[in-house]
Amino acid sequence: MTLEQLRTFLWVARLGGVRRAAQQMNVSQPAISARISALEDTLGVELFTRAARGVTPTREGVLLRSHAEQIIASVERIRAEIVPPERLSSLLRIGAAETIVQTWLPEFLRRLGTTYPRLKIEITVDISLNLREALLDRALDLAFLMGPVSEYSVDNLELPPVPLAWYRPLAMEAPDLSKVPVITYNRQSRPHRHLAAELHARHGGTAQIFPSNSLSTAIEMIAAGLGVGVIPECLGRRHVTAGRIAEFDPGWRPEALMFSASYIGNEEALTGDAARIARDVATGWR
Numbered sequence: 398m399t400l401e402q403l404r405t406f407l408w409v410a411r412l413g414g415v416r417r418a419a420q421q422m423n424v425s426q427p428a429i430s431a432r433i434s435a436l437e438d439t440l441g442v443e444l445f446t447r448a449a450r451g452v453t454p455t456r457e458g459v460l461l462r463s464h465a466e467q468i469i470a471s472v473e474r475i476r477a478e479i480v481p482p483e484r485l486s487s488l489l490r491i492g493a494a495e496t497i498v499q500t501w502l503p504e505f506l507r508r509l510g511t512t513y514p515r516l517k518i519e520i521t522v523d524i525s526l527n528l529r530e531a532l533l534d535r536a537l538d539l540a541f542l543m544g545p546v547s548e549y550s551v552d553n554l555e556l557p558p559v560p561l562a563w564y565r566p567l568a569m570e571a572p573d574l575s576k577v578p579v580i581t582y583n584r585q586s587r588p589h590r591h592l593a594a595e596l597h598a599r600h601g602g603t604a605q606i607f608p609s610n611s612l613s614t615a616i617e618m619i620a621a622g623l624g625v626g627v628i629p630e631c632l633g634r635r636h637v638t639a640g641r642i643a644e645f646d647p648g649w650r651p652e653a654l655m656f657s658a659s660y661i662g663n664e665e666a667l668t669g670d671a672a673r674i675a676r677d678v679a680t681g682w683r
Contacts, residue, residue, distance in 0.1 A: 398440070400468075405433060406432075407462065407466065408422055409433060413452060413453070414452060421536075488518075489519070489539065490536070490537050491540070491671075492521040496656070499612055500631055501678050502541070512674065516667075524583045526585050528540040528542040529546055538660060540660070543654060545657040552659070552669065554658040554676050556676055561627050561651045562627070562630040564619050565625045566619060569622065574599070574647055577605075580619055581626060586608075588654060589606070593606055607624055
């Protein structure tokens with residue numbers, strides 16, 4: 398029985414299939430199948446029930462998964478404590494919501510690169526809904542998203558809240574929210590849902606919402622006079638200072654955005670360390 402066999406077994410068990418495990422581990426499907434067969438031969442039991450749509454652990458497979466999780470977690474703790482950070486070489490797949498990308502993500506990447514100079518980093522920018530699914534599918538190692546992720550396997554570190562504010566075109570002195578389009582986050586996002594409910598409660602069905610996948614695009618739409626917008630205050634300040642848009646107060650503010658650094662528990666110790674670096678950077682960012 399080898400560590401490589403146990404790692405392979407865990408990925409097959411987590412993802413429910415040889416093909417997905419092969420993609421995750423970047424090896425061929427025959428290699429994955431051979432490792433599982435060798436492990437089953439060593440233990441003298443079948444670890445998976447095979448079906449057309451994937452595999453599920455047998456009773457013995459469920460028992461082995463518990464032991465394998467502990468073994469791999471112990472190995473990663475040893476690696477984290479013994480190997481100096483500057484010598485640690487690995488791939489970290491990070492997913493981030495655009496709010497994070499446009500605020501403290503560059504500083505986080507700089508500090509992470511300083512701590513782990515041999516680390517390879519892969520960045521995905523998407524809405525929180527898609528980042529959550531990618532994290533649970535093990536397509537991401539660490540996600541900065543509107544959280545937390547309510548899943549037993551996921552660890553969440555709370556990040557500082559991101560206040561939202563109202564912004565208008567310079568030529569629009571007193572916007573009427575019952576008549577002027579409101580430009581904001583993606584239709585599938587939590588801020589969009591909260592804003593839509595609040596606008597409906599205050600203005601009924603007359604309020605219009607223009608959702609956007611891109612904060613940069615939303616800001617440009619406001620500056621071009623297409624409507625008012627709800628965007629993070631830290632981003633809006635830059636454009637107010639540049640004389641492109643103006644902040645205004647309609648008498649209420651949407652809820653601040655709550656983000657988390659979320660990752661699968663019992664994975665590489667590096668991932669948890671990266672999440673803590675992100676929390677430190679986000680806390681000190683202005």
